[in-house]
Amino acid sequence: MTPMATTSIPVPAHAYTAIAQRHKDGSMLEVGEVQMGAMGAEMSHNMKTPGIRQPRFFVSADVYSSRDSDGTVILNVNSGRLYSLINAGCVAWRKISDDSDGVTVESVVEELLAEGMFVDASRHDTRQAVESMLNKLVELGIAYRNDIERGPLFSVGVRSLIASAIARSSRLVATAFIEFKFYTIAAFLCLLMFEMVINLAGFRQIHHTAKKWPVTQNKSTDKALFAALSRATDRACAWYPRKAMCLPRAIVVTCLLRQSGIAAVTVIAVQKNPFVGHGL
Numbered sequence: 001m002t003p004m005a006t007t008s009i010p011v012p013a014h015a016y017t018a019i020a021q022r023h024k025d026g027s028m029l030e031v032g033e034v035q036m037g038a039m040g041a042e043m044s045h046n047m048k049t050p051g052i053r054q055p056r057f058f059v060s061a062d063v064y065s066s067r068d069s070d071g072t073v074i075l076n077v078n079s080g081r082l083y084s085l086i087n088a089g090c091v092a093w094r095k096i097s098d099d100s101d102g103v104t105v106e107s108v109v110e111e112l113l114a115e116g117m118f119v120d121a122s123r124h125d126t127r128q129a130v131e132s133m134l135n136k137l138v139e140l141g142i143a144y145r146n147d148i149e150r151g152p153l154f155s156v157g158v159r160s161l162i163a164s165a166i167a168r169s170s171r172l173v174a175t176a177f178i179e180f181k182f183y184t185i186a187a188f189l190c191l192l193m194f195e196m197v198i199n200l201a202g203f204r205q206i207h208h209t210a211k212k213w214p215v216t217q218n219k220s221t222d223k224a225l226f227a228a229l230s231r232a233t234d235r236a237c238a239w240y241p242r243k244a245m246c247l248p249r250a251i252v253v254t255c256l257l258r259q260s261g262i263a264a265v266t267v268i269a270v271q272k273n274p275f276v277g278h279g280l
Contacts, residue, residue, distance in 0.1 A: 057102055060078075067094065071272065078202075082275075096143060160200075167193060217261070229253060248279075249279070
């Protein structure tokens with residue numbers, strides 16, 4: 001399994017708040033390898049002053065998440081990073097993602113208390129831990145606050161335009177190679193396209209390219225064609241001058257299958273412990 005980009009932020013020992021020192025849930029608010037219970041901060045002026053509206057937190061655009069009994073995994077398309085949330089962090093994310101009107105620190109605190117978390121901690125310490133966690137999610141780009149002005153969600157620059165042109169050209173050329181059954185050459189070309197696009201415009205652009213790659217009209221369910229394209233991609237990866245990891249291989253196979261009339265999708269699987277991702 002090939003690791004994908006994850007995040008690791010060291011936390012100094014003196015940063016631990018009272019809630020992290022004495023309550024088990026405090027150390028289980030995690031983002032990737034970040035111990036959110038250890039990220040105590042001063043309460044905001046808005047939290048302490050009556051009559052001032054509390055900021056609301058929302059899920060950022062181009063963020064995908066998946067929940068199960070082991071926690072929550074989040075993909076930030078803009079940065080191309082995976083994050084993991086467990087225990088109280090998972091409950092907080094569920095609250096944010098399920099509420100289209102956004103959440104406040106207080107509403108998340110109420111949700112955690114309703115789940116039986118932090119019941120033996122003071123409300124002051126709980127608010128501190130929750131506010132710090134939510135602000136950390138904002139810092140990572142997977143959430144945003146309505147009281148902080150955001151820049152454009154996506155700026156279409158020269159690099160992005162060039163990357164889009166490369167993807168379109170590659171699609172046209174790959175079509176011709178597939179038509180003449182030169183599958184390995186088509187796969188090699190798509191690997192080159194992947195590297196150029198991701199180097200020019202990042203993971204967001206390659207995600208957009210794969211997602212929007214059209215499925216040709218000649219619908220096919222030929223298992224032999226699927227196997228041939230998969231083997232061709234393996235050969236192209238072996239001949240490619242750089243080591244082709246799991247993600248480019250998965251995206252190349254997806255694009256070739258869609259070009260051949262098979263409505264394929266790329267799946268990013270995640271292993272929780274140790275925390276790694278794998279493109280399928």
